[in-house]
Amino acid sequence: MYKYDEYDQQMVDTRVAEFRDQVRRRLAGELTEDQFKPLRLQNGLYLQLHAYMLRVAVPYGTMNSAQMKMLGDIADKYDRGYGHFTTRTNIQYNWIKLEDTPDALADLAKVEMHAIQTSGNCIRNISSDQYAGASADEVVDPRPYAELLRQWSSFHPEFLVLPRKFKIAVIASEIDRAAMRLHDIGINLVKNDAGEVGAEFYVGGGMGRTPFVAKKIKDFVPIDQMVTYAEACVRVYNRYGRRDNKYKARIKILVHELGLEAYSKEVDAEFAHLLTQPIEPPLAELERIQAMFVDPAFETGLSDDLDLSDPDFRLWVERNTFAHKAPGYVIANVSLKPIGGIPGDATSDQIRLMAELAKDYSFDELRVTHAQNIVFPHVKKNDLYTLWQKLEKADLSTPNLDTVGDIIACPGLDYCSLANARSIPVAQKISERFGTAERQAEIGELKLKISGCINACGHHHAGHIGILGVDKKGKENYQLLLGGSEGADTSLAKITGPGFDEDGVVDATEKAIDVYLANKQGDERFLDTYRRIGMAPFKEAIYG
Amino acid sequence: MVDVQFRFRDDEAVNDPAVTVSAFTEQSNATAVRIEPSDDARDLLPSLDRLALVEVAFPAWTDGRGYSSARILREAGYTGELRATGDLVIDMLHHMRRCGFDAFAPEKPLNTSDAEAAFARWENVYQATVVDGRPPIWAKRHPA
Numbered sequence: 175m176y177k178y179d180e181y182d183q184q185m186v187d188t189r190v191a192e193f194r195d196q197v198r199r200r201l202a203g204e205l206t207e208d209q210f211k212p213l214r215l216q217n218g219l220y221l222q223l224h225a226y227m228l229r230v231a232v233p234y235g236t237m238n239s240a241q242m243k244m245l246g247d248i249a250d251k252y253d254r255g256y257g258h259f260t261t262r263t264n265i266q267y268n269w270i271k272l273e274d275t276p277d278a279l280a281d282l283a284k285v286e287m288h289a290i291q292t293s294g295n296c297i298r299n300i301s302s303d304q305y306a307g308a309s310a311d312e313v314v315d316p317r318p319y320a321e322l323l324r325q326w327s328s329f330h331p332e333f334l335v336l337p338r339k340f341k342i343a344v345i346a347s348e349i350d351r352a353a354m355r356l357h358d359i360g361i362n363l364v365k366n367d368a369g370e371v372g373a374e375f376y377v378g379g380g381m382g383r384t385p386f387v388a389k390k391i392k393d394f395v396p397i398d399q400m401v402t403y404a405e406a407c408v409r410v411y412n413r414y415g416r417r418d419n420k421y422k423a424r425i426k427i428l429v430h431e432l433g434l435e436a437y438s439k440e441v442d443a444e445f446a447h448l449l450t451q452p453i454e455p456p457l458a459e460l461e462r463i464q465a466m467f468v469d470p471a472f473e474t475g476l477s478d479d480l481d482l483s484d485p486d487f488r489l490w491v492e493r494n495t496f497a498h499k500a501p502g503y504v505i506a507n508v509s510l511k512p513i514g515g516i517p518g519d520a521t522s523d524q525i526r527l528m529a530e531l532a533k534d535y536s537f538d539e540l541r542v543t544h545a546q547n548i549v550f551p552h553v554k555k556n557d558l559y560t561l562w563q564k565l566e567k568a569d570l571s572t573p574n575l576d577t578v579g580d581i582i583a584c585p586g587l588d589y590c591s592l593a594n595a596r597s598i599p600v601a602q603k604i605s606e607r608f609g610t611a612e613r614q615a616e617i618g619e620l621k622l623k624i625s626g627c628i629n630a631c632g633h634h635h636a637g638h639i640g641i642l643g644v645d646k647k648g649k650e651n652y653q654l655l656l657g658g659s660e661g662a663d664t665s666l667a668k669i670t671g672p673g674f675d676e677d678g679v680v681d682a683t684e685k686a687i688d689v690y691l692a693n694k695q696g697d698e699r700f701l702d703t704y705r706r707i708g709m710a711p712f713k714e715a716i717y718g
Numbered sequence: 719m720v721d722v723q724f725r726f727r728d729d730e731a732v733n734d735p736a737v738t739v740s741a742f743t744e745q746s747n748a749t750a751v752r753i754e755p756s757d758d759a760r761d762l763l764p765s766l767d768r769l770a771l772v773e774v775a776f777p778a779w780t781d782g783r784g785y786s787s788a789r790i791l792r793e794a795g796y797t798g799e800l801r802a803t804g805d806l807v808i809d810m811l812h813h814m815r816r817c818g819f820d821a822f823a824p825e826k827p828l829n830t831s832d833a834e835a836a837f838a839r840w841e842n843v844y845q846a847t848v849v850d851g852r853p854p855i856w857a858k859r860h861p862a
Contacts, residue, residue: 188840329813330844331816409786
């Protein structure tokens, strides 16, 4: 894992001091709320419906147990004893007091954490594959490259007030687990015929009210030019991205309106120029970072056998674990989606327990996933049953990864000042409706995603089933979408037809699932069946 | 014209009236030009040597196009005064310096001690920008 040196620590400490000063000026009345707003937003502080919300960055989703423990302690000390893990692999606290925020940030800085650029029109937390460094299918560990880009994008003097927010994902696997093609810039690390690592660049993806799948702009940027190429992409966006309408300000609109070819031509010209400038860190810097991401000391000669005689354990193993690259180890997922619970929420006790378990059973490491779950990346199979028993006692052993119960949901109108409708109650009702293990097993993989407004924080465009909450004449109304996907086969979901009330959309979801079950062939997932038979039979069942 | 509140140059201040970018390209004797956010700074590159002052307008500080304009001019070798004018805020001053601005004329004068603290705030920086000449952190980690 990355470890701060004196420079990284100084940057974070300086930011805390700066933010403390901004809060002081705000509380003293030297800054109006209008002036303060863009400043606090650069530091992850939102004013929500009921209180301030603080969003803390978890760079590329990776944490050690001391960091995780601090997240639990902050939930107790400054909030109401829980936190909410987000689709940007961050955590947010919903009940923070403005005057407490500098102290909360100072506590975070003690464990090399921060809230830098977790909001605002700047380059946001860089996300990656939650199985990085643990799965066998990766070309390289993408996290050192993400860290290189984290440093480049932190306080980048030219890119702090872009037309709109800017999200980057870095992966290194054909199996895209990070929704890479739904990012402003997606980077897939690949090897060329000579075995050299380079960056395949995608641009212009994103959800929101006008979703686009990112387009490939470069097959192979040499790795010692990756930062410079990213700089060229963002500079062209900063200069030409629309600023007249915030709903058309994301890079996806620029790429769409200019066309990929014209945008790409601009980037190439800028890239050629920037290569003459001292933008790119030397390879020695990448190597310095890579040295901190070496594999933990895996034991050798371990058995791959697991005693699956406990049926509940067996179910969890089948559903929530993933093959590890090292023999005798496994990747274990903790679902933060208990039946009827709030997706992504964890109590301070649960957070501290997961910290403790990571220390004891996963080489001190945890990951946050964009599906709002937690991963223990390196668990010895010998320890798996003990780990599971401890999770079970804390209500953290729900065996529903990637099933209909593993819902992504935004905070919605329960918290968010932008929302048109509540997301959480819909998620809870669906989770309960399909809650039994039998029902989930019958349905299999089904990614269901709920957003409480068209900003699409709940990724509804990318759901096999998506639900979008809208406001219809003052009432909450929910539209149903089908056929989205966020992996290597990224596609955007299509709307079925007129919307429903809260219970109506749960019923419509069930009807859609029944159509799938009635038509499924062989091992088809919901998405496969939908792609084969098309929208018509679903529409017929839902509205006919 | 608003007053320059902070200036990081030793030469004589330029007080020529700044003309628009389109007027400048037609008016061969002007030595001062004003860039609006929608102007293309590259239009000035052929005539940088006769420019003594470039004003970059920030009608709203949240419009960041002026940052790219500044760096483009400096990267092309412009050495004259680069003045930020308009809606300037204390917390961005340091970053503006890094993009190449060396004079600041805020619409509403800024609190001097807060501004001075802001200019001096960041002892180290992650990026290399040729324009401020500061070694980035990676260069300090890997001295040549």
